[in-house]
Amino acid sequence: xxxxxxxxxxxxxxxxxxxxxxxxxxxxxxxxxxxxxxxxxxxxxxxxxxxxxxxxxxxxxxxxxxxxxxxxxxxxxxxxxxxxxxxxxxxxxxxxxxxxxxxxxxxxxxxxxxxxxxxxxxxxxxxxxxxxxxxxxxxxxxxxxxxxxxxxxxxxxxxxxxxxxxx
Amino acid sequence: xxxxxxxxxxxxxxxxxxxxxxxxxxxxxxxxxxxxxxxxxxxxxxxxxxxxxxxxxxxxxxxxxxxxxxxxxxxxxxxxxxxxxxxxxxxxxxxxxxxxxxxxxxxxxxxxxxxxxxxxxxxxxxxxxxxxxxxxxxxxxxxxxxxxxxxxxxxxxxxxxxxxxxx
DNA sequence: CTTAGTTACTTCAATATTTGAAGTAACTAA
DNA sequence: TTAGTTACTTCAAATATTGAAGTAACTAAG
Numbered sequence: 001x002x003x004x005x006x007x008x009x010x011x012x013x014x015x016x017x018x019x020x021x022x023x024x025x026x027x028x029x030x031x032x033x034x035x036x037x038x039x040x041x042x043x044x045x046x047x048x049x050x051x052x053x054x055x056x057x058x059x060x061x062x063x064x065x066x067x068x069x070x071x072x073x074x075x076x077x078x079x080x081x082x083x084x085x086x087x088x089x090x091x092x093x094x095x096x097x098x099x100x101x102x103x104x105x106x107x108x109x110x111x112x113x114x115x116x117x118x119x120x121x122x123x124x125x126x127x128x129x130x131x132x133x134x135x136x137x138x139x140x141x142x143x144x145x146x147x148x149x150x151x152x153x154x155x156x157x158x159x160x161x162x163x164x165x166x167x
Numbered sequence: 168x169x170x171x172x173x174x175x176x177x178x179x180x181x182x183x184x185x186x187x188x189x190x191x192x193x194x195x196x197x198x199x200x201x202x203x204x205x206x207x208x209x210x211x212x213x214x215x216x217x218x219x220x221x222x223x224x225x226x227x228x229x230x231x232x233x234x235x236x237x238x239x240x241x242x243x244x245x246x247x248x249x250x251x252x253x254x255x256x257x258x259x260x261x262x263x264x265x266x267x268x269x270x271x272x273x274x275x276x277x278x279x280x281x282x283x284x285x286x287x288x289x290x291x292x293x294x295x296x297x298x299x300x301x302x303x304x305x306x307x308x309x310x311x312x313x314x315x316x317x318x319x320x321x322x323x324x325x326x327x328x329x330x331x332x333x334x
Numbered sequence: 335c336t337t338a339g340t341t342a343c344t345t346c347a348a349t350a351t352t353t354g355a356a357g358t359a360a361c362t363a364a
Numbered sequence: 365t366t367a368g369t370t371a372c373t374t375c376a377a378a379t380a381t382t383g384a385a386g387t388a389a390c391t392a393a394g
Contacts, residue, residue, distance in 0.1 A: 001214030002353075002379095003190050010278045012267025013197045013260060019271075020210045021190035023170050023214035029181045034310065038343050044327035045320055047168030049382055050343060064270075074391040077341060085270050090305040091262040093180060099259060100179025103231075103252050104186075111177045115309045119299040127258045128295045131301070132286040134189070138200065138257040142282045145201070149278035153212055160211035163355095169350095169382075206371050216353055217372060242361040244370060330383095337394085344387070352379070364370080 010152035016074040019063050020089065024048050025056050030087065032066065033093050038088070065089070098124050185228050187256065191215050193263070199233065199253065200260050204246040234258070244276050265291050302320035 028044040036042055039077025043053055057080060060066045065086040071079045080087075092139055094114070101110045102125070115123050126137045145153070174185025187193055194213040203209055210220055210236045224247060232253040238246045248258075261281070268277045268291070281287050295302045312320070 005214075006190055006194065008269065008270075009227050010273065010275075012195040012198070012265070012271060012277065012279060013263045014194060014267075015271035016263040016267040017190045017193055017328065021193055023173055023188035025185045026184055026188055027173065027181060034312070035193070043342090044324045047172075047323060047327070051345080052381070054343065073343075073387080077390095080231060087271065088266060089262075092259065092266060094294060095256075095258040095262045096180045096183040096348090098179075099255060100181075100183040102255065104182035106177065106315065107211070108177075108315040109313065110179065111313050111319070112179060113311040113313060115311060116296045116298065116301070117304060117307055117309055118301060119199055119296060121296070121298040123223070123296055123298050124239070125294040125296050125303045127261060127285045128300075129286060129290055129292050129293040131283065131288040132289050133295075133298070134285060136292045138233075138254050140284055142284055143201065143278040144282060145277050146280060148273065148274065152278070156214060157211045160214070207369090210371090218374080219352070222373065242359080242370075335394105337391090340391080342371100342388090345385085346383080346394070347384100350379100350381070355376100356374085359371090360369100362367105364365100364367085364391085 009156075010149050016082070016092075019060075019065065020092070022056070024052055025060065026055055026093075028053070028060065029082075029086070029089055032080070032082045032094060032095075033090065037071075037081060039078070039080075060086075088126075094125060098126075176323075177316050183259075186227075187231065187259070189223070190218055192227065193260075194231070195220070195223055196249075196253070196256055197260060197263075199247070199249045200257065204238075204248060206247075209247075229255075261292060265293075269324070274315065 006014050006021070009015065020029060024046065025114055027048070028042055031045055033040050036045060039053065039057075042048070042057075043050055046053075057066070057068065061080075064082045064083055066082055068078050070076055081120050097112055101112075114124065115122050116125070126135055128136070134140070173181050173188070176182065185243075187196060189212065194215070197208055198209050198212055203212060206220065206224075209215070210217055213220075224233070224235065228235050228247075231250055233249055234246045235245050235247055237243055264279055268279075279291050281291065285294070293302055294304070303308070
């Protein structure tokens with residue numbers, strides 16, 4: 001299977017991955033949350049090759065994660081902004097930042113601080129159940145695969161078993 | 168800059184990306200949260216080439232995200248399990264699952280349901296401030312880059328500007 | 335005018351990675 | 365003896381990324 005076909009799986013994680021499952025893409029999204037808007041900024045702060053940047057921006061625009069719009073005529077120049085779909089990736093970016101802060105520590109302390117505007121406290125927002133408000137981790141949740149997903153996985157397994165049998 | 172050097176940035180997002188910023192790697196991690204443990208399961212349910220699977224598992228073990236251990240002798244067979252470091256990726260996986268459920272919808276409804284064991288409610292856990300308990304999104308938080316990160320970004324920008332000037 | 339600078343790209347050849355198919359190793363069960 | 369299981373490894377072809385350089389369409393300075 002090709003990377004480009006991951007999005008065909010029924011799994012929501014796989015589908016998300018098909019859009020933002022690439023390191024350069026995620027760095028671009030980080031930059032957007034850090035308020036970078038221009039080609040040059042993405043290039044400078046991520047270090048990626050301009051060819052790749054062009055390709056990724058084009059794809060992200062196509063996927064509706066960001067919008068490309070002219071910020072001046074003569075000469076025509078473009079900037080890139082997160083759409084609502086893109087802004088909704090915030091929990092993903094925060095999750096990455098927090099994991100990095102916890103497991104890839106630097107002697108210099110956390111490079112990024114998040115402040116909750118409302119209560120004013122420096123804090124690392126975490127997952128919690130919207131019903132009861134409790135903080136939740138992997139042990140607190142049960143994951144139930146629905147028929148559509150079970151069927152898709154059965155199909156993949158079958159295909160895999162069939163392939164190996166043929167050899 | 169090469170993908171393999173992303174981890175050298177001071178940014179915690181970049182560092183996290185250097186370990187789990189690859190679609191196949193994230194699919195393996197999804198599988199681990201879905202309780203897959205064996206090589207064959209990863210291969211079958213992700214569809215990835217065995218060569219790549221070997222490489223990714225080896226790297227993830229090196230990075231301390233999972234553990235490889237023999238589950239039988241004669242013939243020797245191995246299984247793979249998340250370490251605490253790996254389990255701590257849960258918010259990341261949940262964030263991807265939720266974004267997929269919201270933005271990559273399927274006519275058949277959500278393929279995955281998460282149930283909070285304690286309160287018993289089917290729910291999609293979301294980000295909230297641990298201090299005041301409020302749900303938080305990108306508009307509710309202020310991101311403050313600390314000196315260590317500002318300096319790193321300044322360095323990258325300088326390098327970029329210098330490069331282009333030389334041409 | 336002429337030259338340098340800015341910004342957003344495109345092109346290209348060299349290098350690196352991924353893919354699909356096939357093969358191997360070390361067994362067990364029929 | 366033959367087929368099956370599980371966890372890989374090997375290989376050549378296809379694909380993607382890299383770094384360096386180039387282009388386009390301007391503006392500003394001398």
